[in-house]
Amino acid sequence: MIEAVGLTKxxxxxxxxxxxxxxxxxxxxxxxxxxxxxxxxxxxxMILGLDxxxxxxxxxxxxxxxxxxxxxxxxxxxxxxxxxHGGRSARNHLLSLxxxxxxxxxxxxxxxxxxxxxxxxxxxxxxxxxxxxxxLGIAAALLGDPQVLLFDExxxxxxxxxxxxxxxxxxxxxxxxxxxFVSSHLMSEMALTADHLIVIGRGQLLxxxxxxxxxxxxxxxxxxxxTPGTEPQQRExxxxxxxxxxxxVLPEPDGALRxxxxxxxxxxxxxxxxxxxxxxxxxxxxxxxxxxMRMTQGAVDYRSTIDQKAxxxxxxxxxxxxxxxxxxxxxxxxxxxxxxQQGGQPFAPPQPPAPGQAPYGGAPQPYGAPGAVNPYAQPxxxxxxxxxxAPxAPxAPxAPENSAPTKSEDAR
Amino acid sequence: xxxxxxxxxxxxxxxxxxxTVWTLSLAAVVTIALGMLISALSKNEFGSMGPRERLSFxxxxxxxxxxxxxxxxxxxxxxxVVSNEYSTGMIRTSLAAVPRRGAFLASKVAVATGLAxxxxxxxxxxxFFLGQAMLGPQLRTTLDxxxxxxxxxxxxLYMTLIAVFSxxxxxxxxxxxxxxxxxxxxxxxxxxxxxxxSATRKVGQYLPDQAGSRIxxxxxxxxxxxxxxxxxxxxxxxxxVIAALAGGYALLRRRDA
Numbered sequence: 140m141i142e143a144v145g146l147t148k149x150x151x152x153x154x155x156x157x158x159x160x161x162x163x164x165x166x167x168x169x170x171x172x173x174x175x176x177x178x179x180x181x182x183x184x185m186i187l188g189l190d191x192x193x194x195x196x197x198x199x200x201x202x203x204x205x206x207x208x209x210x211x212x213x214x215x216x217x218x219x220x221x222x223x224h225g226g227r228s229a230r231n232h233l234l235s236l237x238x239x240x241x242x243x244x245x246x247x248x249x250x251x252x253x254x255x256x257x258x259x260x261x262x263x264x265x266x267x268x269x270x271x272x273x274x275l276g277i278a279a280a281l282l283g284d285p286q287v288l289l290f291d292e293x294x295x296x297x298x299x300x301x302x303x304x305x306x307x308x309x310x311x312x313x314x315x316x317x318x319x320f321v322s323s324h325l326m327s328e329m330a331l332t333a334d335h336l337i338v339i340g341r342g343q344l345l346x347x348x349x350x351x352x353x354x355x356x357x358x359x360x361x362x363x364x365x366t367p368g369t370e371p372q373q374r375e376x377x378x379x380x381x382x383x384x385x386x387x388v389l390p391e392p393d394g395a396l397r398x399x400x401x402x403x404x405x406x407x408x409x410x411x412x413x414x415x416x417x418x419x420x421x422x423x424x425x426x427x428x429x430x431x432m433r434m435t436q437g438a439v440d441y442r443s444t445i446d447q448k449a450x451x452x453x454x455x456x457x458x459x460x461x462x463x464x465x466x467x468x469x470x471x472x473x474x475x476x477x478x479x480q481q482g483g484q485p486f487a488p489p490q491p492p493a494p495g496q497a498p499y500g501g502a503p504q505p506y507g508a509p510g511a512v513n514p515y516a517q518p519x520x521x522x523x524x525x526x527x528x529a530p531x532a533p534x535a536p537x538a539p540e541n542s543a544p545t546k547s548e549d550a551r
Numbered sequence: 552x553x554x555x556x557x558x559x560x561x562x563x564x565x566x567x568x569x570x571t572v573w574t575l576s577l578a579a580v581v582t583i584a585l586g587m588l589i590s591a592l593s594k595n596e597f598g599s600m601g602p603r604e605r606l607s608f609x610x611x612x613x614x615x616x617x618x619x620x621x622x623x624x625x626x627x628x629x630x631x632v633v634s635n636e637y638s639t640g641m642i643r644t645s646l647a648a649v650p651r652r653g654a655f656l657a658s659k660v661a662v663a664t665g666l667a668x669x670x671x672x673x674x675x676x677x678x679f680f681l682g683q684a685m686l687g688p689q690l691r692t693t694l695d696x697x698x699x700x701x702x703x704x705x706x707x708l709y710m711t712l713i714a715v716f717s718x719x720x721x722x723x724x725x726x727x728x729x730x731x732x733x734x735x736x737x738x739x740x741x742x743x744x745x746x747x748x749s750a751t752r753k754v755g756q757y758l759p760d761q762a763g764s765r766i767x768x769x770x771x772x773x774x775x776x777x778x779x780x781x782x783x784x785x786x787x788x789x790x791x792v793i794a795a796l797a798g799g800y801a802l803l804r805r806r807d808a
Contacts, residue, residue, distance in 0.1 A: 227564070236560070
């Protein structure tokens, strides 16, 4: 059981953690979530007595960390996988930690086997990949067979097999009645691993609840509405009709509409009244990741801006239109893009719009097909429009072969 | 947590990195080899020396001439033992495992000091015997001559104390580059200049290496007016070392890791 009461940490005039109070209970995996720089690692360090809180206390089993008898046998922690002397072998690193708490050398070989590093136990950790370093850090945390485990971003740099292994390991440790506290900035990972969530932003508590409560409290339902791609004016018409009826309408990257605040039958009725045909009307539930992003978007410290590419932009060929602005991070009203299985193609390959064609395509295209225009991608200008522009050539081969084979060949 | 556990762990740490072997063997080799070279040169030069120089010729101190360079390797050893923890981030793992920071620092310094003492003593005796062999039967002295054993043992202690002083400074400064950047020029140049320029000699003679190296002299320098004897000088150096370690401990205890 980890208990924080009014935990505050200031570095100079910057407050990293402010008045944080929470409990981490045994027998469950507690996820610790927050954007970069939200104070997760600072909190972890204060739990371990490495940083002194400016105010408040944090205790493990009722004791401050420094007062715990034989702390390494009670608490295991992975803070930073790279915090290893690169010239020391994995086994010697673990041996030095084991000797601190009177753990026999036999146990070192055991945990090396558990994390799958027995093959490289004698090698210097300098040559380890990030994933191997992460495994070594997990081995160090498991060394004392502790009842309380802290992991700071344990899946960073792990391969899918390793991620699955960590996920199962956390669950198994919790099932044995241990206290497992895992920090991450990946909501999707935590949704699979954690039973309970503590979410912080800018060092302050945003949520402290079970994962199921978090989902029902934070994920809003919405409807996806799609009008025929051949008739853009129908889309405008429907948008105004739905807005008039009190709905909130946002464009989706693939040209569909995301409607909140109106039940599905009502949307259908409104479309019928406006004489707009629908190609899609589907109910959706925002994913946990979207709920998390919506919750933390006001508390993000390091926010990316839109790359203006000033001076680097290829002049658009005559007739082509600039890409339509879709609400994105850093803009008001931003929301997370839908997950790919919902039809959105956030990572679709760049596709040059044919000259004279609207970005949302006059030709009917299959739902979610690769032909859908990706508004996030910089359109590649068709090479024939600029025969003299040599710099266009490197961009063209990057486009998939099937998207514009003839143009790519022309460019070469 | 028993102190022996922390000491055992620190021993594992110190023996499992290459820098320990490199710095300590470099300290021994440089001190001995340079001492032999200067001894051999002194033997040839002795004939052309003036009567005053001949009178104050100190064969023991001549064989320790390599110490000025050898101590630099000892400084590197002392700095790396401590600042390796900081530069790799290992310090957080270590302090999470040993919440009592005093016990952590004491064990680390004790293990490194023990190792430095063994190497320092071996180097001191080796430099003495090989240096005397170079000086030849006319000039050389023996261990049973008055004050010689004290000087040789003192040479070993001096090397050890230089390493411990560096550890204290490294705990305070944390960064290996900063610690080496402060210590190396200081002991190689600044302290020698301060102690030999007449304007600053009064203060300079109390610097750790100047005071500590007094113990390696069997015969005082001509016109020597230092207000302390061999053991007094070593005592002054010990006070410097204690001050460095105390400063390091005070910072380590208060500072966020």
